[in-house]
Amino acid sequence: MTQTPGTRSWWGWGTQEQALGVQEAEALVARLAGLLPDADLTVHAPPALRPESLPAVRITPPPSLAPLSSTDTHDRAGHTHGKAFRDIVRNLRGDLAHAPDLVVRPGTERDVVDVLDWASSENVAVIPYGGGTSVVGGVEARFDGGYAGALSLDVTAMDRVLEIDRTSRAARIQAGVLGPHLEEQLRPYDLTLRHFPQSFAFSTLGGWLATRAGGHFATLYTHIDDLTESLRVVSPYGVGESRRLPGSGAGPSPDRMFLGSEGALGVITEAWMRLQDRPRWRAGTSVRFADWDAAVAATRAVAQSGLHPSNCRLLDAAEAFLSTGASVGGGVLVLGFESADHPVDAALERAVALCRDHGGSLSEGSARGTSSERDASASAWRSSFLRMPYQRDALVQRSVIAETFETATTWDGFPALHAAVAAAATAAIRDVCGIGVLTCRFTHVYPDGPAPYYGIYAPGAWDGLLGQWDEIKTAVSQAIVDHGGTITHHHAVSRDHRPFYDQQRPEPFAAALSAAKAALDPAGILNPGVLV
Structure with a gap:
């Protein structure tokens, strides 16, 4: 199996080697400190892992599965949580109460069958596990039901x-x-x-x-x-x-x-x-707007044009500043096109023309049309996009509430939903943190609507981070559902979104889903607590 080079972090995102260095962390904190004055940015290091850091193992696999099973301390700790804000906070505090008893790595489909047969007969919960990057509680053994134990079924050995x-x-x-x-x-x-x-x-x-x-x-x-x-x-x-x-x-x-x-x-x-x-032709640029509503209108025009850009990512002013350092009044629309069959310069030119119709302007000296000459803002965004999870970890270590919400709605419904989210987030942040920043970007756009992705940055209290975050998340999630959005566009439901998913889905479908669960998993061992 080929992995990204480096040592996987048990407590945070990615690899230890790719975590923020001193200079990168200082630059990030300096940008945020200007927006969050008086925040306590004391660094909290992850604890050392010891066997006693985890609950005792409650189950023993049968001899046939023992070679596939691990009770190693780092293995169990690394499979305890996903990679959401709540997960990073609990890991940094050494809270591993929901660690799986076993990590089991099947090498074949037959192994998977054998694991499910044993688990069903012994009342052992099974949590399928891939890369463990869930940000909604999808890989955590957090559930009720009186199970004899829980195992994390890590399928990464099946990788061909x-x-x-x-x-x-x-x-x-x-x-x-x-x-x-x-x-x-x-x-x-x-x-x-x-x-x-x-x-x-x-x-x-x-x-x-x-x-x-x-x-x-x-x-x-x-x-x-x-x-x-x-x-x-x-x-x-x-x-x-x-x-x-x-x-x-x-x-x-x-x-x-x-x-x-x-x-x-x-x-x-x-x-x-x-x-x-594989694509052969690429072209990209970024367009600046002085007005947010005009930027949204331009993005809608591109989404409904049939041009199908590979990238059509709108950043509001706060998101553009935090991600790329760009100062704009309304926002930045990052555009990209690619094709394996034909040049894409004409498509980019047409998209830029649509943006200009709504008051958009290109950055001075921006380059369009070749893969070797990309607009600086677009390049900065791509780099920041990949570094965001590492940046989030560095902020969490400094008691900063840094987390996201994502949803989707129709174009006609977006203004009301956006206003409701902004109001709910602002009020909740004010109540629990005093001050904070809300950002917005569109991660995906469709002819009938955008997928807004909101970021929240607020100074937290180290001892109260989880409670503060839960209050903010509940307020914003309810605003999303109440105003016609989906509780998740691409992060899944799992345990964290269940209360809001229950409100969103039709009741007859909920009944059908429960019946399917009962038919396929009679003992109820498969990832208890998600969906149903």
């Missing part, structure tokens, strides 16, 4: 591209493959899955499928759903595999039932995925 259909541009891929290793295996065929979430380096195909992940590209094929041809899933009921088809009208889609099921209905072991030829 098993078959490639070059004619149809598709591949049969094991679910445990990490993003970089997947692309390495496709590159000799000049093919790509072209799915690059922010967590790409540390997340798996199975995780993308189980959470209906969104990729980096802002239009057209935005979700992993769009790239899925068929799935193979193991549940306590049995093994199921859907037929490979470009499309089908034969009843409800079996793939749709498992996409986004978060391991509650079965363990995805393989998938046939639709591939694309």
Whole structure:
């Protein structure tokens, strides 16, 4: 298995080697200190891990599964939480109360069947685990039910591209493959899955499928759903595999039932995925706006133009400043185009023209049309995009509440939702922190609406961080649901979003989902507490 070089951090994002250095951290803190004066930025280091840091192991695997199982302290600690703000805070405090008893790494689908058979018979909860990058409590053994124990089913040993259909541009891929290793295996065929979430380096195909992940590209094929041809899933009921088809009208889609099921209905072991030829032509720029409403209107025009940019990411003034250091009145729209078949200069020129119709202007000296000459703001954004999780960790260590909300809504509904979120966040931040900053960017755009992604930065009290964050999250989440947005566009439901997902989904569907859970997982061992 190929991983991003370095030592995975058990308490924070990514690898220890890629964490913020002293100079980068100081620059980040300096920018934020100007917005959050009087914040206590004392650094809190992660605790040393010892066996007594974790609860005692309650279960013993059978001899047949013992070679696949680990009770190593760092292994269990690293599989205890995901990578959300709440997770980082608890890790920094040494709160590992929900550590799994075992980390089990199946090497084959037969191993997965054997694990589920044993767990069902012994009342052991099974939490499917890919890269562990969930930010909504999806991989945590936090649930009720009187289970004998819990195991983290780490599928990353199942990481191969098993078959490639070059004619149809598709591949049969094991679910445990990490993003970089997947692309390495496709590159000799000049093919790509072209799915690059922010967590790409540390997340798996199975995780993308189980959470209906969104990729980096802002239009057209935005979700992993769009790239899925068929799935193979193991549940306590049995093994199921859907037929490979470009499309089908034969009843409800079996793939749709498992996409986004978060391991509650079965363990995805393989998938046939639709591939694309690797891009040869690229072009990009960024457009500045003096007015936010005009920037939104321009973004809508581009989204409805049929140009299908690969990047169409709108940053409001606060987001642009924190991410790239750019000072603008209304916002910055980062545009990018790419193609494996033809030059894309004309598409970029047309998108820029649409932006100019709404008062947009290009940065002085910005370059468009070649991959070697990119606008400085666009390049700064891409770099910042990949560094954001590491920056978040550095801020959390300094008692800064730094976390995000993401949603989607229609264009006509966006103004009211945006105003409601801003009001709810501002009031909650004022009540629990005194001051703070709210930012907004569009991560994805569709002809009928945007996917706004909100960031919150506020000075917290080290001893009260979790309570402060929970108050803010509850207020904003309720505002999103009350004003017609989805509780999640691409971060999944899991345990943290369950109360709001229950409000969003139709009641007949909830009943059908519960019935499916009972049929596929009679003992209720699969990821208890998510979805149903």
